[in-house]
Amino acid sequence: MTKVTKQKKDKETSSKHLELENQLKRTLADYQNLERRIEEERRLLSRLSAALLIEKLLPILDNLESAQQHLNDQGLELVIKQFKETLQNEGVQEIEAQDQEFDPKYHEAIDSEPGDIDNKVTKVVTKGYKIEDKVLRPSRVIVTKKDNNINQNENMEAIENV
Amino acid sequence: MSKVIGIDLGTTNSVVAVVEGGKPKVIHSAEGRNIIPSVVDPTKHIVGDVAKRQQIVNPKTTIFSVKRLMGRKFKDPEVQKDAKWLPYEVKSGREGMAVVNVEGKDYTPQEISAMVLGKIKADAEAYLGEKVDKAVITVPAYFDDSQRQATKQAGEIAGLTVERIINEPTAAALAYGLDKSHGHTVAVYDLGGGTFDISILELGEGVFEVKATNGDTHLGGDDFDSKIVEYLLAEFKKESGVDASNDKQALQRIRDAAEKAKIELSSATETEISIPYLTADSTGPKHLALKLSRSKLEQIVGDLVDKTLDPVKSCLKDSKIDAKGIDEVILVGGMTRMPLVVKKVQEFFGREPHKGLNPDEVVAIGAAVQGAVLTGEMKEMVLLDVTPLTLGIETLGGVSTPLITRNTTVPTSKSETFSTAADNQTSVEINVLQGERPMASDNKSLGRFILDGIPPAPRGMPQVEVTFDLDASGILNVKAKDKATNKEQSIKITGSTGLTDEEIARMTKEAEEHAKEDEERKGEIETRNHADSLIYQAEKALKDGGDKVPADVKTEVEEKIKALKEVAAGGPIDEVKTKSEELSTSLSKIGESMYKGQEAPQSEATPGANGQTEETPADDSKSNNASDKVEEGEVVKE
Numbered sequence: 001m002t003k004v005t006k007q008k009k010d011k012e013t014s015s016k017h018l019e020l021e022n023q024l025k026r027t028l029a030d031y032q033n034l035e036r037r038i039e040e041e042r043r044l045l046s047r048l049s050a051a052l053l054i055e056k057l058l059p060i061l062d063n064l065e066s067a068q069q070h071l072n073d074q075g076l077e078l079v080i081k082q083f084k085e086t087l088q089n090e091g092v093q094e095i096e097a098q099d100q101e102f103d104p105k106y107h108e109a110i111d112s113e114p115g116d117i118d119n120k121v122t123k124v125v126t127k128g129y130k131i132e133d134k135v136l137r138p139s140r141v142i143v144t145k146k147d148n149n150i151n152q153n154e155n156m157e158a159i160e161n162v
Numbered sequence: 163m164s165k166v167i168g169i170d171l172g173t174t175n176s177v178v179a180v181v182e183g184g185k186p187k188v189i190h191s192a193e194g195r196n197i198i199p200s201v202v203d204p205t206k207h208i209v210g211d212v213a214k215r216q217q218i219v220n221p222k223t224t225i226f227s228v229k230r231l232m233g234r235k236f237k238d239p240e241v242q243k244d245a246k247w248l249p250y251e252v253k254s255g256r257e258g259m260a261v262v263n264v265e266g267k268d269y270t271p272q273e274i275s276a277m278v279l280g281k282i283k284a285d286a287e288a289y290l291g292e293k294v295d296k297a298v299i300t301v302p303a304y305f306d307d308s309q310r311q312a313t314k315q316a317g318e319i320a321g322l323t324v325e326r327i328i329n330e331p332t333a334a335a336l337a338y339g340l341d342k343s344h345g346h347t348v349a350v351y352d353l354g355g356g357t358f359d360i361s362i363l364e365l366g367e368g369v370f371e372v373k374a375t376n377g378d379t380h381l382g383g384d385d386f387d388s389k390i391v392e393y394l395l396a397e398f399k400k401e402s403g404v405d406a407s408n409d410k411q412a413l414q415r416i417r418d419a420a421e422k423a424k425i426e427l428s429s430a431t432e433t434e435i436s437i438p439y440l441t442a443d444s445t446g447p448k449h450l451a452l453k454l455s456r457s458k459l460e461q462i463v464g465d466l467v468d469k470t471l472d473p474v475k476s477c478l479k480d481s482k483i484d485a486k487g488i489d490e491v492i493l494v495g496g497m498t499r500m501p502l503v504v505k506k507v508q509e510f511f512g513r514e515p516h517k518g519l520n521p522d523e524v525v526a527i528g529a530a531v532q533g534a535v536l537t538g539e540m541k542e543m544v545l546l547d548v549t550p551l552t553l554g555i556e557t558l559g560g561v562s563t564p565l566i567t568r569n570t571t572v573p574t575s576k577s578e579t580f581s582t583a584a585d586n587q588t589s590v591e592i593n594v595l596q597g598e599r600p601m602a603s604d605n606k607s608l609g610r611f612i613l614d615g616i617p618p619a620p621r622g623m624p625q626v627e628v629t630f631d632l633d634a635s636g637i638l639n640v641k642a643k644d645k646a647t648n649k650e651q652s653i654k655i656t657g658s659t660g661l662t663d664e665e666i667a668r669m670t671k672e673a674e675e676h677a678k679e680d681e682e683r684k685g686e687i688e689t690r691n692h693a694d695s696l697i698y699q700a701e702k703a704l705k706d707g708g709d710k711v712p713a714d715v716k717t718e719v720e721e722k723i724k725a726l727k728e729v730a731a732g733g734p735i736d737e738v739k740t741k742s743e744e745l746s747t748s749l750s751k752i753g754e755s756m757y758k759g760q761e762a763p764q765s766e767a768t769p770g771a772n773g774q775t776e777e778t779p780a781d782d783s784k785s786n787n788a789s790d791k792v793e794e795g796e797v798v799k800e
Contacts, residue, residue, distance in 0.1 A: 019538065026539050030183040033291055066439035070447045104208060108215035111410040119219065125411045134194065140414065143219045 050090055051131050058137055061087075062126055087129070095128035097121045097139040106130070108138040115144025166296040166325055166537050167286050168529025170333070171275060171313065173229040174355035174382075176200050177526035178282045180290065181534035186337070186527040188520075189289045191281070197522060198285070201226040202277045204269050209281040221249035223264050225274050227356065230379070231260040232271040232316075233309030240379070272312050276319035283320055297322040298533040300525050303329040303361045303375040325536050331361035332370045333528030334494045338516050340365065347373075349488045351507050351515070353470060354495035356382040360474045362481040362488070374481035376473040383497045386463045390420035393462050394435065394450065402448040404441055412441045416450070423454050428499045431456045460502045467506050474510060491515040496522045551669060553630060553638060556593035556602035558583045559687040565630040568598065568670075577629040579645070581622045589614035590626055592642050594655060598673030600684035606669075613642040613651040621698060686735050693730040693742045697723055700745055703752050711752055719748045 041048075061083055068076050095106045102109060102119040110125060121141045128139030167189070170177045175197040179188045188196050193211050201213040205223045208216075217224040230244045236254035245252040245260075253268070255261030261268045279297075286294045301313050310327050317324035328336075331350035340348060346366060352359040359377040363370045394416050395407050406412040419435050426433040437450040478485060493515045497503060507515055519527060534540040554564035557580065565576045582590060591612050597605030616624050625645040632638050643650040673680075700723050704711060711719075722745040729737045 022538055026537075027183060034183065036291060037289075063438045070439065070442070102216070102219065104212045104216035109217070109219040110414045112219050125414070138215055145219060 051134065051136060054087065054090065054092055054129075054131070055136050057087075058129060065127075091131050092129050092136065093131070095130055095135070095139045097124045097128060097141050102141065102143045104138075106135060106138055107141045107143075109143045110140050111142045112145040113142055115146065117144060118146045120144045164292065164296060165286075165290060165294060166298060166530075166533030167282075167294055168333070168526050168531065168533050169279065169282055169297050169299045169317075170330070170523075170526035170529060171229065171278065171299055171301075171316075172200055172354065172525075173227050173357055174200060174384075175522075176278055176282060177523050178286055179523065179526040179530035180286065181530050181539055184534075184540065186530045186534075188523045188526060189286050191285045192288065198278065198281060199226070200229065200275075200278050202228070202274050204264050204267075204274060204277065207277070209277050222251065225250055225262055225264065225269070228262065228271045228274045231262070232275065233306070233312030234260050236260040270312075272316040272319060275313070275316035279317055279320035279322060283322060295321060295323055296325050296533070298326045298328060298529045298536070299324055300328055300330045300333045300529050302359055303331050303372045304359075304377075305329075326532060328529060328532055329361070329370075329372055330359070330494070330525050331363055331372065331375075331492075333525045333532065334492050335363060335365075335370060335490075335528065336531045337519055337524045337528035338492055340490060340492075347483060347488050348490045348492060349474075349511060350492045350494060351470075351474070351498065352377075352494035353497040353503060354382050355497075356380065356384055358382060358470050358473065360470075360477045362477055362483060373483070374477045376477035376480065378469070378473055381466065381469060382495075385466055386424060386497060386500075387417065387420050389463050389466065390424060390459070391417055394420055394452075397452055398440065398448075398450050401450075401452075402441075402443075404443055404448050406441050409441055415440060419450075424459070424500070427454065427456045427459050428501060456501065463500075464502070467500075467502055470503075471506065471510060485511050488513070492524075493517065494521050494524050551596050552598055553608075553632065554595050554605075555580075555628060555640075556591075556595060559691050560602045561684055561687055561691075562595050562597070562600055562602045562605050565628070566632055575629065575631040577627055580626050580628055582616065582619070582624050582626075583621055585620050586618035587621065587624075588616045588618060590616065590642065592628060592640060592651075592653075594638070594640050594653065597669050599676060600680045604672075604676070604680070608638070608655045609640075609653050611640075611642075611651055611653045613644060613649070615647060615649050616644050617646060620702070622695070689735060689738050689742070690730060693726055693738050696742055696745055696749070697726055697730065700749050703749060707752055715748070715751050719745070719752065722748050 061080070064076065064080050064083065068080060097107055098121060100107075100121050102121055106128060107121060108128075113122060115122065120143065121139075122144055123142040124139050125142065126137075126140040129136045165180050165182075168179045168186070170179075176199075177188060177197050179186050181187070190196055191198050191210065195211065198210045199214045201217065202209050202225050203213045203216065203220060203223050204225065213224055214226075217226070227244070227248065230248075231241055231252060234241050235258045236242075236245075236252070237258060238260065241252065241260045251263040252260055253263050255268050255270065259270065261270050262274065263269075279299075283294055283297075297317055299313055299317055301310055305313070314324045314327055330352065331348075334350050334352070335348050346364060348363040348365065348370075350359075350361045350363065352361075357377065357379050358381045359375065361375040362373040364373050365371075391413070395405070395413075398416075399405050406416065415437050419437055423433050423435050432453055432455045434453050435450065439447045440450045441448050478488075488511050491507060491511050491513055493504065493507065498507075498515075498521045504515060504517075531540060552564045552568045553566040554562050557563045563578075565578055566574055580590070589612050591610060593602060593610040594608045595602055595605040596608050599605050613626060616626070627643045627645055629641045629643070630638065631641070638655040639652060640655065641650055641652040700719055704716060704719060722741070726738070726741040726745050729741055
């Protein structure tokens with residue numbers, strides 16, 4: 001009887017041992033990964049935190065630009081220029097879209113209109129920006145569609161009402 | 163040592179999480195976002211945000227909400243309803259299943275979802291810096307077997323071994339670490355982007371059971387946004403006299419502002435909406451500038467929140483629990499950040515819901531926790547899946563002998579040794595049964611096969627080891643092996659948990675109702691089986707003993723055998739019992755030495771001879787085919 005108990009105990013100890021070893025390995029692996037990631041994130045962090053702030057400033061730039069379209073004011077023109085230069089110094093670039101081929105990696109289509117060829121950006125509704133190769137905000141664009149049938153509008157409504 | 167990731171494969175968005183250093187963490191996508199839109203353009207192989215951005219240009223090739231079609235027949239009324247508004251083509255594919263047709267090519271919902279899962283896998287690998295090939299995927303509690311299998315297949319197409327499919331509400335409960343120390347009835351209120359689900363779970367014996375589920379497949383955050391947009395459009399018209407509802411660009415800006423205001427009003431009581439230069443008419447540019455208070459917002463969307471309460475009531479009714487009987491309430495889905503939703507839910511259940519985790523991520527987090535439990539990285543967490551009904555085989559007299567009892571946590575494996583019921587029986591038939599009733603005929607037969615080629619031997623001598631192996635996904639492997647010849651035969655049954663909740667409920671209920679009579683019937687058969695085996699033993703003992711048995715004992719035993727034989731098959735059960743006892747007493751007189759070496763290899767649980775009395779000739783040539791035979795349900799790739 002005691003022998004059986006001892007055997008059982010040994011078995012338990014060795015399975016506990018395996019379990020702990022397994023967990024230790026996992027924890028070590030996690031730790032190493034974490035170190036690597038922290039290093040990566042540290043490198044990105046300064047840029048990322050800038051990116052977060054810039055994202056919030058972009059709508060203000062949009063509004064200044066639309067104001068300028070209506071007012072055509074020389075002083076405002078200078079303010080916008082200053083704003084854009086500051087962004088450029090932070091590594092922010094405007095995404096080119098006008099007359100380009102539509103690329104959903106950088107552009108977001110908000111409407112389409114009939115055209116001679118497919119997928120050409122005819123109008124930039126809101127400018128898009130990127131920092132390095134990271135898209136801060138895609139350009140919101142209107143895209144041509146060759147066979148623009150009547151159903152198109154219905155379909156878009158359906159998408160919007162999902 | 164690879165990680166098991168947890169995936170919330172949603173109708174609108176998907177989220178992936180993993181446990182690291184004992185803590186669940188959401189993995190951000192390559193785009194730096196925590197959620198990935200469940201949107202795919204299969205013609206261009208683009209997924210997520212990028213696919214969503216081109217949705218308006220390519221409405222027929224951009225597939226979204228495909229979860230609504232997953233594992234459903236095209237004729238399914240739900241599919242019929244959805245096919246009407248989905249801008250892409252939905253049609254009937256192989257075996258009448260709903261598929262989508264994109265530029266002349268059919269894609270199953272599995273294939274479409276696999277593309278989302280493929281991106282998730284790649285993003286997770288980039289994040290973890292190692293290969294990821296195992297996952298736990300969540301599904302709505304109401305998903306049936308076919309929908310679950312389809313989800314599993316989607317994972318496999320994406321190169322992921324799906325370790326477990328778990329219910330979304332269960333995952334949410336896991337994320338909050340609910341266990342036995344908490345109340346055992348849990349309500350999960352899930353208001354997401356496009357769907358609303360309510361589930362009542364019951365925690366018992368370390369297992370979550372879904373008691374009832376209800377919801378509205380077309381109610382979610384998007385409806386709230388639309389209501390706010392409507393309001394803003396009306397206000398703008400009042401102020402400026404311009405109707406902006408046909409101006410797509412203006413509409414897009416209003417929609418963005420509406421969503422932003424909705425989010426802001428979850429923490430602030432008032433927000434300012436300002437959209438300068440929204441549009442222009444002959445009098446000049448028009449701006450939208452207004453203050454929106456939380457109470458105004460609550461007026462605008464109040465009826466939508468109220469709309470969720472009807473399914474909640476029906477769900478409680480189905481689960482036969484009243485609101486007061488709910489111990490814990492969990493909120494899931496981005497819309498549950500809205501204070502009005504929290505308030506209404508709290509009022510309804512009379513208790514404060516669990517908060518703290520990001521409601522968009524809580525399901526994925528729970529799935530990751532389950533994944534970590536499976537790898538042994540986390541412990542003492544409740545395990546989820548159980549077999550809802552008992553699995554067993556048919557034994558002598560049509561009795562159902564259980565091997566894996568209901569509510570056993572899977573994966574599990576169980577072996578038991580059985581024997582033959584007649585002398586020189588060379589084959590046994592294994593009839594695999596599912597159900598709670600003691601008699602085989604009252605349970606569901608999942609499949610049967612024959613193990614033959616057993617060397618002729620007296621009954622009770624051959625040892626046939628029957629092994630049931632039920633994997634985590636409910637796939638049952640049954641193997642029978644003759645220990646003497648090592649000859650074996652097996653069957654794979656994929657539909658072993660493929661019953662609907664109703665079927666399970668019905669079978670369980672029937673078992674309870676018939677418990678008494680069934681028990682009597684089983685008892686009777688066991689008594690008769692026992693008598694039969696006793697007669698056999700006695701006759702054998704006399705024969706083996708030969709002259710060594712004293713004449714008076716021999717006569718006594720012979721008389722008792724005769725008496726028992728008369729009643730064993732059809733006589734009154736009480737007499738069978740008494741006569742069995744009498745024979746047993748006399749038999750003991752023959753002497754212990756006679757018994758040694760002939761102990762039958764019977765299991766303790768089922769004394770007497772087990773196994774079918776079948777003596778099917780061995781020329782059935784089932785030996786090779788049967789092992790790969792899938793009796794029912796879908797063929798599941800392993």
